[in-house]
Amino acid sequence: MTYLERNSNEEIVLDDEILKPIGRDERVFKGIDLFLLWAGGNTCLATIFTGGILGPRLGVFYSLVIIIIASTIGGFLLGLVALLGEKKGLPTMVLTREVVTVKGSYLASILNTIQLIGWTSILLYASAEAVAEALKALFGEGLISNILLWVIIIGFLETAYTILGPRKWVFYQRVAVTTLLIVLSYEAYELLKYMLQRNIVEEISPTFTDFLWGFDMVLATAISWAPLVADYSRFASSSSGAVMGTWWGYTLTSYILYYIGALAAIITGAYLGDPTRVAISLGLSVAVFIFIAISAVTTNLLNIYSAVISTKNIFPKANYKALTIFYGILSTVLSMFPVFFMYFEGFLYYIGSVFVPLIAVLLSQNTCWFLSKKLPRKKETMGLISWIIGIAIGALASTYMKFGATIIAFTVSFIINYVLLTSLRKLVE
Numbered sequence: 001m002t003y004l005e006r007n008s009n010e011e012i013v014l015d016d017e018i019l020k021p022i023g024r025d026e027r028v029f030k031g032i033d034l035f036l037l038w039a040g041g042n043t044c045l046a047t048i049f050t051g052g053i054l055g056p057r058l059g060v061f062y063s064l065v066i067i068i069i070a071s072t073i074g075g076f077l078l079g080l081v082a083l084l085g086e087k088k089g090l091p092t093m094v095l096t097r098e099v100v101t102v103k104g105s106y107l108a109s110i111l112n113t114i115q116l117i118g119w120t121s122i123l124l125y126a127s128a129e130a131v132a133e134a135l136k137a138l139f140g141e142g143l144i145s146n147i148l149l150w151v152i153i154i155g156f157l158e159t160a161y162t163i164l165g166p167r168k169w170v171f172y173q174r175v176a177v178t179t180l181l182i183v184l185s186y187e188a189y190e191l192l193k194y195m196l197q198r199n200i201v202e203e204i205s206p207t208f209t210d211f212l213w214g215f216d217m218v219l220a221t222a223i224s225w226a227p228l229v230a231d232y233s234r235f236a237s238s239s240s241g242a243v244m245g246t247w248w249g250y251t252l253t254s255y256i257l258y259y260i261g262a263l264a265a266i267i268t269g270a271y272l273g274d275p276t277r278v279a280i281s282l283g284l285s286v287a288v289f290i291f292i293a294i295s296a297v298t299t300n301l302l303n304i305y306s307a308v309i310s311t312k313n314i315f316p317k318a319n320y321k322a323l324t325i326f327y328g329i330l331s332t333v334l335s336m337f338p339v340f341f342m343y344f345e346g347f348l349y350y351i352g353s354v355f356v357p358l359i360a361v362l363l364s365q366n367t368c369w370f371l372s373k374k375l376p377r378k379k380e381t382m383g384l385i386s387w388i389i390g391i392a393i394g395a396l397a398s399t400y401m402k403f404g405a406t407i408i409a410f411t412v413s414f415i416i417n418y419v420l421l422t423s424l425r426k427l428v429e
Helices: 031-042 045-088 102-139 147-164 166-197 208-223 226-233 239-267 275-281 285-314 320-335 344-367 378-401 406-428
Strands: none
Touching (some): 031 045, 031 166, 045 285, 045 344, 102 285, 102 320, 102 344, 102 378, 147 320, 166 239, 166 285, 208 344, 208 406, 226 285, 285 320
């Protein structure tokens, strides 16, 4: 049986062998579908919160500069990973088997699952809290404005949506993301009008360290998506669609949402640019309710699905539906005790320190294809060494420089892996 099979109802069987590439006749995503998938995934409170961290420290103008530069670079890196997924028809964690050994890919899968469940619980809690606040502003105190109630409701919806599988997402994502973008445009318009009407002027002079910190924050967030990318681009029907859809679906929404968060934090003083606080102050609580309710589902379906796929890299025969329900319940329970949310900025540092060097090694070995083709299996060991060194270097840089050293970790891992591959090739020739 092939990795994916269509039954008589044109549904996709999700429990087949995860280690086999998806055939070309099973590719269901066009470029626009991947664009909407990543636009929907990135259109969430976490993106706005990250912008809300940047704004007070960098100011309106410099936040925009950092957001454009770092988001474009981050989106491009995601596009490169998407290309690998499209070419090989395999999910990201399976691709890492070729560059950090099979056991190394198991470690990556475990760490990726942890970060994905962390993100899911963060977004679920933040979304439930925001919905509850919006409804409280509309209808006052009551059961309908209870946070735990909305944790359960949204948690159920996102889990049920994930169970449907990627093929069923195509139609729903087009409707959901279009709705999201309409609501988002409305809130952005009202926020800018608010700023212009009050002629708000800021006086912030960020330092060079502030710029590096901001760049790392945005780039680390982008790369946090990289371990998921090939999980979806393997469904792409063309290379250009995989690259451009992933790159610009993520990048364009990053421009908008980061800047909304930065503006909101500066103009209204809302914590992390919280759109709920902003919307309520602007009289937009109905709009933000729609935004938050939909965005939690369109983002967390990616997180839960990829947590399942990462687990299936270790246990290929594990049942898709059972894993989806398990991770859906786990993330819902964790969101009731919002530990990740309380340490949001530190959580971003963890992501950068682990996955930035891993993606650097993955791209290094695959862009140096002319080396990899001629190397024995020891190339995976070289990749594992490069990854471990990259994690250590990134951690040291973060400790002593006081910000996430994304650039350093990525560059060091890429170069070390390239040097080791070159040296190994010379030894075997």
